[in-house]
Amino acid sequence: MPGTATLVLLETTTSNLRSASLPAISAARKLAQANGGSVVGLVIGAGVAAAAADAARYVDKVLCCDNPALATALAETWAPVLVAAVKKIDAAALVTSATSTGKDVLPRAAGLLGAGMASEIVGVTGAKTFRRPTYAGNALTDVEVLTSVVVATVRQTEFPPAAPAAAAGTVESLQPGPIDPLGSELVALHVSKSARPDLTEAKVVVSGGRGMKDAEGFKVIEQLTDLLGGALGASRAACDAGMVPNDLQVGQTGKVVAPELYFAIAISGAIQHLAGMKSSKVIVAINKDPEAPIFQVADYGLCATWESTVPPLIAQIKALKAAG
């Protein structure tokens, strides 16, 4: 008889739960409802006791696997910890947000468990059934996991961030088995430094496409980005052309965003870009080509060059802010 608990891998700093994990907790609660069980968080790392306590505010219980050898999120060392945690609480489900860590570690854990996995779910339709986008978001697919343990990554933009629970959960320590990185080691993490909000969490995203022509063009839309307190994004074509770093890429092969307001400037709207932004609440497109597919998804379309429209747009928003 399989258990009923839902295990959710939570990502943290040494002191705090990362907000990227909050949508996964919401998805875990839905699964816990379907299973009639509790939500158990799993925090892995080195010196993460404070983070585990922070995470406990959101779930019924936290398992904390605190070990110096687990400081780096290596799938080789973390996946066996996930398996140990699933077995310890006899979990019916294992989920996490579809971050780069989640996408790396969870399938390896599924492989070790011999469990079926649904990637980047956008809906929980039952204890073992999920909805997920396929074909770059051109289809929504209902899938059913056929194994006793269910594994899934959660698309962050499609579940609300969880709020703290009425009462904080307990924290229990989890002893890892033998830790073997199989020769893998982290050499360095080159963090993209930006004073702007995280692309996947920003309320406003301003993206530029190939039509921006060069990095100088992007400087103009950066002014608009900062004026709105938003994050800068880009199409794959702009990233490929080297105008901006690839970690700004929005789309099927980049990041999936769903801000309140999305500006697509000089972006034609290839399928693979739309896959990353069409859940945005309000979409504004500025493009000189009236036939650009981006206009088919835009709430407000302005057919003009960015050179002739973005500078006055900045000036008018400034004036509006000054007046308001």
Add this chain to the structure above:
Amino acid sequence: MKILVPCKRVPNPDLKLKVANGAVDLAGTTWQCNPFDEYAVEAALRLTEKGKGGERVGEVVVVSIGPKDTSAQLRQLLAMGASRATLIAGDDSALDADLVARILQAVVNAEKPDLVLMGKQAVDGDDNQVGQILAARLGWPQATFLASILLGADGKSATVTREVDAGVEERRVRLPAVMTVDLRIVGKKAVRNEALAPATAEWEDTQRLASLKGIMAAKKKELREITAESLGITGGILLKTVRHEAPPTRKAGVKVASVEELVAKLHNEAKVI
């Protein structure tokens, strides 16, 4: 150096997808190699050659699971320069990531490659699972979403960079390993084998096209067709696809005539600025 590159045949991602009656209709599509897998083939070719256009040292073995006419995609990869190919009979409707990984595991056990190199995901199922499950089942290290690979001169380890949410992560990985690649992997200097190519080596900024000579040569290369049963594979899938549906379409918006009108709409109507 022997590199195994699993490749999936996918419907042309640039054609409009037909979704009707709970199913995806692929009757009118054209088929091609999954772009990320093609990048992996390019990376594998670079890791086994003495610089651009240089002699091949070692072997690049491509393997696919699909219907009989997947041989057309495999021939193209052979024409690009892959050494030989294996096609395992199979149909998407009876496969999932786990079963694909188990079949590939059997291929790895038979071929004993130094490296399995593949795309990070197929652009139809968008699962992003097979490489990781394969690594788990083999008990091998994994390096996912790679932007670069520098293979050490001893052929025993590699330094790689990965595209992660926070930026770029650099890792050292011991071989044999499973690696999955992102699109940057075909950059001019993204991939190099220290034992074969000098630090100055550069390739095209994209995957290579098959030359006429390559196409002629590919006709004589080995393309073996086998079954999963012959590899000792039993058991079924762990994830069932129940039905497909077209995503809700966004309501077509309005065209505005001027910046003034846009600002007024965003302020008064959408109330987002």
